Amino acid sequence: MDYSTDYTTHVEATVELFASTFTASEGAEEGALIGALARRLIAETPAGDLRVFTAWEDGTLVGGIFFTRLTYEGDPRTVFMMAPVAVATAHQGKGIGQRLIAHGLDALRREDVDIAVTYGDPAFYGRVGFEPVSAADLPAPQPLNQPQGWIAQSLTEAPLTPLRGPARCVAAFDDPALW
Template identity: 90%
Template sequence: MDYSTDYTTHAEAIAELFASTFTASEGADEGALIGALARRLIAETPAEDLRVFTAWEDGALLGGIFFTRLTYAGDPRTVFLMAPVAVATAHQGKGIGQRLIAHGLGALRQEGVDIAVTYGDPAFYGRIGFEPVSEADLPAPQPLQQPQGWIAQSLTDAPLTPLRGPARCVAAFDDPRLW
């Protein structure tokens, strides 16, 4: 499996991966929403606020992951939101997602990012170091529909301590339907 950070060359393939994966698992409406989100993230998010990692094998796109900057008005730490994450339906259950996430987190760690946060299944993401956080300790940029899914991890040797908000996300994520 090969990893790539070139998201501009494969923008439509990446967006289609997210649309089809979320359609298969969550239904057509969610697939359309997440496919549109992927397109907006690629087209509209400044490069300094976006990291995209994809996994390929023999020219086939197996998975993708987006990291976008979260800023906290009262906190100097660098924080990235990991979302969305997708593995092609035919390749799920093979550890591709976990390896892709580990690769992305390692790259963020190397560039000096302090904290990664995501909004997802604590049982799944807990296996790769994410732990539950409260909105009081790590404010979300929008009200959370499922606060138990708000999880984070420190990417440094420092413990995960409260962030001083308010929080601001990139424009493509500033939509209450996504939270």
């Protein structure tokens, strides 16, 4: 498997990966929402606030993850949120998701990011180090519809101690439908 961080040359393939994967798993409406989110994240997020990791097999895009910056007004630590995550439907269940996430987290660790947070199934993301956190300890930028899915991990030796908010996300995530 090959990895890439270049999100500018494969915009349409990336948007299509997210739209089709979420259409297959959650239905057409969610597919359209997440496809549009992927497009907006690429088009509107300042480069310093965005990291995209994609996985390729024989020239075919098989997986992608986005990380965007979360800013905590009262805390100097660097925090990135991993979302959304997609592995092409035909390639799921082969370990690609876990390998791609581990690769992305390693890259963030190398650039001294302190904390990664995500919003999803703790059973799956627990396999790559995420643990449940409360929105009191790690404030979310929007009210959480599924607070049990708010999970995080320290990327340094330091323990994950509470972050002082308020929290701010990048513009593309400023939509209550995504939370």
